[in-house]
Amino acid sequence: MAAKHDILIIGPSWVGDMVMAQSLFAALKQRYPEGNIDVLAPEWTRPLLARMPEIREAISMPVTHGVFGWKQRRQIGLGLRYKKYDQSIVLPNSWKSALIPWFAQIPTRTGWLGEMRYGLLNDPRKLNKQALPLMVQRFVSLAHPASQAHIAPEYSPPKMIAEAVTSELATVNSPNQKRLVLCPGAEFGPAKQWPATHYAELGEQLSQQGWQVLIMGSKADAAVGEQIVAGINDKQNVVNLCGKTQLGEAIDLIATADQVVSNDSGLMHIAAALNKPLIAIYGPTSPAFTPPLSDNAQLVQIPIECSPCFQRTCPLGHHKCMQDISSVTITEMILTN
Template sequence: MNILIIGPSWVGDMMMSHSLYQQLKIQYPQCNIDVMAPNWCKPLLARMPEVRNAIEMPLGHGALALGTRYRLGKSLRHQYDMAIVLPNSLKSAFIPFFANIPLRRGWKGESRYLLLNDLRSNKKDYPMMVQRYVALAFEKNRVPEAATIPVLTPYLTVNQTQQAETLKTFEKQTALLADRPIIGFCPGAEFGPAKRWPHYHYAKLAEMLIERGYAIEIFGSPKDVEAGENIRNALPQAQQVFCLNLAGQTNLNQAVDLIANCTAVVSNDSGLMHIAAATQRPLIALYGPTSPTYTPPLSDKAVIIRLIEGDLIKVRKSKDSAEGYHQSLIDITPQKVIEKLDELLAKS
């Protein structure tokens, strides 16, 4: 059986989708799984052994482009027995439909009645996104309930030769860190500072860790360079040499290799948080207005810190501080984080 997955467009969602691919291999042991996703996803998919091919989705996140979708679907005809559509949008279901794939499976989403012929409508029975993904591995009348649905932990393979090459690429920058064990910081988050732990808290945590003999490596996209510099510049001058801001300097493959080299990681709720979980690094995950019930880090080496109750709070901008930080994240003290980190490292 050949299966086409229309994959998600976000790093964290892509990582959670790995649980689905693992379950498909259990349900259909001889299946081949191809994933259509944005080009940037390829480094992650290449590290998932269950995936045969990554097919580039050439269209941007909001583009309808029906003509392009038709041509792409037509090029995939007679190749697949089943398609699974993970995004909820109407447009994401067009390519499997145009490809004439016999079985087209997905959640009801955005009015896709004519495009999907195995349509699921009980999404609310599964409170976690990963459960919703895994449910699509099962035939419609055989889906386990949320309490018993198997969720296999996402993981990313790390090739030691490739990792050594990555470490060599950055050896001049990391030389001043000496042989100190590394704690990774992932201070960025999509949609701005409302989902971020304050930079001054990160800096205080870095100061305490450096005093204990650790070094800090900061990871993120080009958008996170400023957040990384704010952390580094808030450190005492003598300690700044032990804090390396790599945000915006790595590609995704390199980021995975470097995160996998860390002793532990401290992260906001972000895509890199899910990558750290998938590399099985001890992880402190800091949540504020987003919900760890819906998208937690899927690792038994992760500890979540959240001081408020309830589901997702839909906030893009916060007025709780001049910098735009949310009060629930401001209230998480560096002392609280280092205590949890100590406990986690002691177990590890």
């Protein structure tokens, strides 16, 4: 085992994927305990990485997702040569994502083959989807030798460390009051969203039981958050924080929850990594690929002939895979737990 083995990770651009990548980071630290792990990823991922103890440094990736940016990628790669990394692991499957480690002259460049990345990657792996059905398995496999690429690896679930909430958004609940966090958004598209009316019914039932209700999400979820607030009678016990928190604040607030209910989303994976009691509602996507990686999570998905369709919007217009999951079902799961 090498005494020093410094690794540059080219990170993913989605919240949930970055959370699941922590299992890879943990596997690398186990294999190279004296090594350092840096992650090159979009600036918005910095609060996530700051709460992962395996990471030495988060390096901001200025080239936005989907942009080729040959000149910028070359400049970044040249600027990283002085760090003398021993290895780079490229998590995105695109050709352009493998350019920076190549420009940086990192001697071992590991990743799954995709878009003909021979040369850019000199430690390429051919993916066997049947052997590695979970995304987290595909990430963690890259910590091990290529000869083991067809073997499903053992992995530790992501475990994020939250910080104390010091923001003005640190809403106060009474000492014996439980806190329900609702995560109604989904960046993928509206098909993944449990209806706002159902979230409101759930919030109403729990507020009647004395719970405080926090609604978490991005600016794009603000309107949905207001719909949920409108459906809850006790407005003093509900706070819509959609679009009002930075990612780091959202992480730390979710860590204060007694129960989280979420669509299949990045915040779902964050709640799982914080080991919070979680109900994850699935419709057009499948937990067979990207489930919440926590023993504290319960999955809800009903059998619908057309599900999972993996479409951003319901192609049939009825959205039954989500509409037919009743708020009563979720309420009973919480109150009888």
